[in-house]
Amino acid sequence: MKIAVSASGPALDAGLDPRFGRCSHFVIVETEDMSFEALDNAAAAAGGGAGIQAARAVAQSGARAVLTGNCGPSANQTLTAAGLEVFTGCSGTVAQAVESFRSGLSAS
Template sequence: MKIAITATGATLEATLDPRFGRCPYFVIVETDDLGFEAVPNPSAMANSGAGIQAAQLVAEKGAKFVLTGNCGPNAHQTLSAAGLGVIVGCSGSVREVVEHFKAGRYSTAEQPNVASHFGSAPASNASNGPPPETQSPTNFTPGMGRGMGRGGGGGGMGRGMGRGGGGRGMGRGGGRGRE
């Protein structure tokens, strides 16, 4: 049986990448003999639709299950519609994930485990090869920040305090003051 595992590299020793749509590679493993094919993910740098495009790619490769860390609603729906089982919450090397799968330690996820666009930070280094094999909690960036520093989050209700204008519109408007 073929299974697809999201990975940071192109080998069985690569670390599982927790982002389904943005992983650099899918390692498609034949569970009977551990033969595998490493497939670069062309959707890793996509502006939008990465999960759906990645799901279509994995389905075309003949996998019956996808094993990953996180899977959003669009990718989950596409995978389920194609008849693939989705297993989330995985971690470790690709080889370890395959061993756990074969031992029956995983169960399929009936629904996504993250919100849409959860992993929307593109895979770093995707054009220069795979990213480093290791990730620590201090360098994992799932892409959920809102830029809250020094501006209150950009909620659109500010007074335009830039350039010392006190919010009075410093542009080239038609207002010439009082006459």
């Protein structure tokens, strides 16, 4: 399954950016084999509605879940409407966040 991580760079070892709408990149990781692609967050510099635009881009990337620090109500609403699951309160690097997500999945 593909998951999107809000990040401060386009790589697995980039730090997880705690803010969803205004992060510089989304790293879209395939949890099966940890392959990934990076998405520039064009919405980061938007005046208003950055979270909504970011959420739309993430939804179009094919990700089924989002790992981030905080996610505003509009972005959350958009992601949920698009059928993505949102996990807030994540930290560390992109790879670490995905790892703990995976171990959380196997534990449950």
